[in-house]
Amino acid sequence: MSAAKNINITLKIWRQKNAKTKGGIETYKLDNVSTASSFLEMLDQLNEQLVNDRKEPVAFDHDCREGICGSCSLYINGRAHGPDIGITTCQLHMRMFNDGDTIFVEPWRSKAFPVIKDLVVDRTAFDRIQQAGGFVSVNTSGNTIDANSLPVPKDDADKAFMAAACIGCGACVASCKNGSAMLFVGAKVSQYALLPQGKVEATERVLNMVRQMDEEGFGNCTNTGACEIECPKGISLENIARMNREYLKASL
Amino acid sequence: MAKSALLKSSIGKKYWMALTGLFLCLFLVGHLAGNLQLLMPNSQLQFNQYALFMTSNPAVKILSYLTYISILFHAIDGILLTIQNKKARPVAYAKSNPSANSSFASRNMAVLGTLVLVFLATHMTNFWAKMHFDKSMPLMTQTIEAAPGMKSEYYVGRSVGQYYQVDQVKLPGDKEAEAGTPPKQLEVKNGTDVYNVQANVKVGELYKDLHKITFDFFKSKNKLFGVIPNEGLLFTIFYVLSMLVLAYHLWHGFQSAFQTLGLNSPKWTPTIKFLGKAFAVLVPLLFAIIPLYIHFTK
Numbered sequence: 167m168s169a170a171k172n173i174n175i176t177l178k179i180w181r182q183k184n185a186k187t188k189g190g191i192e193t194y195k196l197d198n199v200s201t202a203s204s205f206l207e208m209l210d211q212l213n214e215q216l217v218n219d220r221k222e223p224v225a226f227d228h229d230c231r232e233g234i235c236g237s238c239s240l241y242i243n244g245r246a247h248g249p250d251i252g253i254t255t256c257q258l259h260m261r262m263f264n265d266g267d268t269i270f271v272e273p274w275r276s277k278a279f280p281v282i283k284d285l286v287v288d289r290t291a292f293d294r295i296q297q298a299g300g301f302v303s304v305n306t307s308g309n310t311i312d313a314n315s316l317p318v319p320k321d322d323a324d325k326a327f328m329a330a331a332c333i334g335c336g337a338c339v340a341s342c343k344n345g346s347a348m349l350f351v352g353a354k355v356s357q358y359a360l361l362p363q364g365k366v367e368a369t370e371r372v373l374n375m376v377r378q379m380d381e382e383g384f385g386n387c388t389n390t391g392a393c394e395i396e397c398p399k400g401i402s403l404e405n406i407a408r409m410n411r412e413y414l415k416a417s418l
Numbered sequence: 419m420a421k422s423a424l425l426k427s428s429i430g431k432k433y434w435m436a437l438t439g440l441f442l443c444l445f446l447v448g449h450l451a452g453n454l455q456l457l458m459p460n461s462q463l464q465f466n467q468y469a470l471f472m473t474s475n476p477a478v479k480i481l482s483y484l485t486y487i488s489i490l491f492h493a494i495d496g497i498l499l500t501i502q503n504k505k506a507r508p509v510a511y512a513k514s515n516p517s518a519n520s521s522f523a524s525r526n527m528a529v530l531g532t533l534v535l536v537f538l539a540t541h542m543t544n545f546w547a548k549m550h551f552d553k554s555m556p557l558m559t560q561t562i563e564a565a566p567g568m569k570s571e572y573y574v575g576r577s578v579g580q581y582y583q584v585d586q587v588k589l590p591g592d593k594e595a596e597a598g599t600p601p602k603q604l605e606v607k608n609g610t611d612v613y614n615v616q617a618n619v620k621v622g623e624l625y626k627d628l629h630k631i632t633f634d635f636f637k638s639k640n641k642l643f644g645v646i647p648n649e650g651l652l653f654t655i656f657y658v659l660s661m662l663v664l665a666y667h668l669w670h671g672f673q674s675a676f677q678t679l680g681l682n683s684p685k686w687t688p689t690i691k692f693l694g695k696a697f698a699v700l701v702p703l704l705f706a707i708i709p710l711y712i713h714f715t716k
C-alpha cells in the first residue's frame with residue numbers, strides 16, 4: 167500500500183438544526199487530512215475545527231466504528247457509505263479520495279427515516295418492522311431447548327446465516343430510488359424462514375413484517391438491484407425473492 | 419390473525435405487475451407472429467383473413483379481453499406504485515450517482531411504461547379502432563371461380579356497415595334478390611360471402627382491408643396535421659422509436675418479473691436474465707422491421 171499523505175478537501179454537508187427546521191448544504195474547507203484516516207476520523211477533524219471556530223459541530227451517527235453496529239449512515243458523493251462496496255462509512259478510508267476533491271455528505275433520504283439533526287436520521291422504523299415479526303417465540307421458563315439440538319441442513323444454515331448478517335444499517339433504503347426496505351425485510355424474513363425454529367410462525371411473520379414495512383411509508387421494490395450492490399454485508403436479492411414467495415404462500 | 423393484502427400491499431401489487439407484465443410478453447409474441455405475415459409477398463388475402471379471425475374467434479376474444487384488462491391493470495398498478503415510490507423519498511439527494519449501482523432501464527420503468535402507453539393509445543386509434551368501428555373501412559374482394567368458366571362479375575360498395583347498391587350479387591339474407599327483384603341495399607360485414615344472383619352460387623368473399631390500411635399508413639405522403647410533410651415517414655420513425663422504448667422496458671422488465679414472483683436461484687437466474695435480454699432485443703426489433711419494410715420498399 168502506498169504511504170499515507172495529506173490532502174486538502176472541500177466538504178458539502180447537509181446541516182439541519184432539528185426535525186422541524188429546513189436544512190441546507192453548507193460548504194467547509196478542510197486541510198491536511200491524512201489519507202490513512204477513516205471517513206469518520208476526517209469528520210472528527212472537521213468538528214474539532216468547527217469547535218475551535220466556535221461553530222456547531224456536525225452531528226453524525228456512529229458507534230462501533232468497525233462495521234458491526236450499522237449506525238454510521240452517511241450518503242457520500244451520491245452513494246450510501248461512499249465510493250466503495252461491501253463497507254460501512256466507518257470502514258471507508260480517505261485514501262479513496264484525492265487532493266482537491268469536493269465531497270458531498272448527506273443523511274439517508276427516506277420518508278420513513280426522518281432527519282433528527284444534520285446527518286442523523288431516525289431509523290426506529292426498522293425496529294418496529296423487527297418487532298412486528300422478526301423473532302421466534304420460545305418458552306423461557308426453564309425448559310428452553312438448545313437451538314443446536316435441531317438438525318439443520320448445511321445449505322439452509324449457511325443461507326440463514328448470510329441473511330442474518332444484515333446489520334440494519336438502512337443503506338438499502340438510502341440507495342434505492344424507490345426508498346424500498348425490501349432487502350432489509352427480505353433478509354429478516356429469510357433468516358427465520360430458512361430455519362426449523364422459524365417455520366412455526368412463518369405465516370404471521372411475513373404478513374406482519376410486510377404490513378409494518380408498508381405502514382412506515384417505504385417504497386416498492388422495482389428490482390433495480392442498487393441495494394444489493396450498496397449493502398455492506400452483501401445481502402442478496404435472493405432474500406427479496408424468498409420474502410415474496412413466503413408472502414404468497416402466507417396469503418393463499 | 420394477520421391479514422394478507424394481495425391487492426393493496428406492496429408485494430401484492432408487485433405480483434400483479436409481474437403477472438400482467440409476463441402475460442403482455444406472451445401477447446407480444448402472438449401479435450408479432452401475426453404481423454410478420456405483412457412481410458410476406460402477396461399476403462393481402464392471408465393477412466385480412468387472419469385479421470377477421472382475430473376479431474371473431476371466441477377463444478381469441480377471451481384472450482384479447484384478458485390483454486385489455488392486463489394493459490389497464492399493469493398501467494394503473496404501475497402508476498400507483500410509482501406515486502408511492504416518489505412519496506417514499508420526499509427530499510431528494512443533492513448529489514446522487516445512480517449509475518454506480520443500477521441500470522438505466524431499471525430506474526426508468528415508469529417513464530418507459532408511460533411512453534409505451536402513449537404508443538399503445540396512438541397505435542390502437544390508428545388500427546384497432548379502425549378495424550372495430552370505422553364504417554368506411556376499405557374492403558377487398560376475394561373472387562372464387564364458382565364453376566369452370568363462370569363469369570363472376572359483381573359490384574359491392576366499398577364500405578363496411580353501410581347499405582350499398584349491389585349488382586348481380588346476392589348477400590345472405592337478401593330476400594329481394596332471392597325473389598328475383600333487383601337487389602337494393604345490403605349490410606356488408608367483414609368476411610361476408612358474395613353470391614352470384616343468377617346462378618345462386620358463392621362467387622367471393624369480402625374482407626376489411628387491414629392490409630391496405632397498414633400499407634397506406636406507413637407509405638402515406640399526406641401532411642401530418644396538414645403541415646408536416648410525408649407523414650408515412652414520421653409514423654415509421656415514431657414506431658421504430660416506440661419499439662426502442664419497449665426494448666428498454668423489457669430489458670429490465672422480463673427478468674424483473676421472475677424476481678418479483680420469487681423465482682430467483684443461482685441455477686436459473688443467469689439463464690432467465692439472458693433470455694430476458696434476448697427477448698427484449700428480438701421482439702421489438704422484429705416489430706420495428708415491419709414499418710421500415712413497408713415504408714422503404716416497393
Ligand code: HEM
Pocket residue numbers: 386387388389432435436437438439440442443446492493494496497499500527528529530531532534535667668670671672674675676678679
Ligand atoms: C406491451 C406492453 C408492456 C409489457 C410487455 C410490459 C412488461 C413489463 C414487465 C415484464 C415488467 C416487470 C414486472 C416486475 O418487475 O415485476 C414491467 C414493469 C413495469 N411496467 Fe410494464 N409492460 C408493458 C407496458 C407498460 C405500460 C403501458 C406501463 C404504463 C405505465 C408500464 C409500467 C410499468 C412499470 C411502472 C413497471 C415497474 C413496476 C415494478 O417493477 O414494480 N408498463 N412491465
Ligand code: SF4
Pocket residue numbers: 236331332333334335336337338339349350353393396397398399400401
Ligand atoms: S440489507 Fe444490507 S443495506 Fe439493508 S439494512 Fe441490512 S445490512 Fe444494511
Ligand code: FES
Pocket residue numbers: 227228229230231232233234235236237238254255256257
Ligand atoms: S459505526 Fe458501527 S458500523 Fe459504522
